[in-house]
Amino acid sequence: MINKVNIVCFSPTKTSEKISKIIAQGSGIKVSKDLNITHREENYTADKDELTIFAFPVYGGRIPEIAIQRLKKITGNNSPAVLVVVYGNRHYDDALLELQNIVYDQGFKSIAGAAFIGEHSYSTNEYPIAIGRPDKEDIDKALSFGNNIGNLIKNNDTIKELPNLPGKYPYKERSPQPLISPVTIDSKCIKCTTCVTLCPTGAIQIKDMPETNPSLCILCCACIKGCPSNARLNTNDFVLQKQQWLLKNCVTRKEPETFEI
Numbered sequence: 001m002i003n004k005v006n007i008v009c010f011s012p013t014k015t016s017e018k019i020s021k022i023i024a025q026g027s028g029i030k031v032s033k034d035l036n037i038t039h040r041e042e043n044y045t046a047d048k049d050e051l052t053i054f055a056f057p058v059y060g061g062r063i064p065e066i067a068i069q070r071l072k073k074i075t076g077n078n079s080p081a082v083l084v085v086v087y088g089n090r091h092y093d094d095a096l097l098e099l100q101n102i103v104y105d106q107g108f109k110s111i112a113g114a115a116f117i118g119e120h121s122y123s124t125n126e127y128p129i130a131i132g133r134p135d136k137e138d139i140d141k142a143l144s145f146g147n148n149i150g151n152l153i154k155n156n157d158t159i160k161e162l163p164n165l166p167g168k169y170p171y172k173e174r175s176p177q178p179l180i181s182p183v184t185i186d187s188k189c190i191k192c193t194t195c196v197t198l199c200p201t202g203a204i205q206i207k208d209m210p211e212t213n214p215s216l217c218i219l220c221c222a223c224i225k226g227c228p229s230n231a232r233l234n235t236n237d238f239v240l241q242k243q244q245w246l247l248k249n250c251v252t253r254k255e256p257e258t259f260e261i
């Protein structure tokens, strides 16, 4: 009998984290382990009486590589899992299928899946993309998805495994990221070190000012969205071109999708 929920998330700008917590709340099952792997690895093996909710952002239609490395420290022991990807209103492409396959290899049985929409990491006031998502409607959908999962678990001793989730294999190729990173506006920086704490890859160090190692930066924008004095921003053409493209092509609201047995 499943009576505990674990949450495993990688969530630099916290939209995946938010959705996973709401789904857990909707299930009505007590949260046992909060395994947030955004900033570190966690070694854990789930028990047979635990349900694990996995929530990850979509980067280039895939699960971010660093998140996969950390995910591989968590094993399932044939326990059930719910798979959630959160994307910035473009598309999730192969990320949900990729997550399903990784989690399967780690010994979990996937029983439900979902793709939700979160404010795009590259969204700014000038280039608003899915701003404010997840919003009230998304939250209601996440609660009701969670509630369905709770009922599924209550009413079935053996739960069937989900068929393949949407996506293609071989997955979409990862496009190489140029050696760039957000910069600091010196006159605004108060050296509070929030950016250092928020960076999931340890790419930022405070020297005289915060300095970012571009070979570690994954452009997640946690340092930009979380800076209390708005001192971090992207000034590179790479992100600018993406922002312009997204604003032209991805403003029509997309809705969450859920996949249940």
Ligand SMILES: Cc1cc2nc3c(=O)[nH]c(=O)nc-3n(C[C@H](O)[C@H](O)[C@H](O)COP(=O)(O)O)c2cc1C
Binding pocket: 010, 011, 012, 013, 014, 015, 016, 017, 056, 057, 058, 059, 060, 061, 062, 086, 087, 088, 089, 090, 091, 092, 117, 118, 119, 120, 121, 122, 218, 219, 220, 221
């Ligand atoms: C490097 C990078 C690549 C991204 N690629 C996609 C994508 O392929 N499709 C999409 O819709 N959103 C994409 N996004 C947006 C994120 O998926 C979205 O903002 C998500 O809500 C971030 O999750 P988090 O708040 O949990 O970090 C990308 C964001 C980043 C930083």
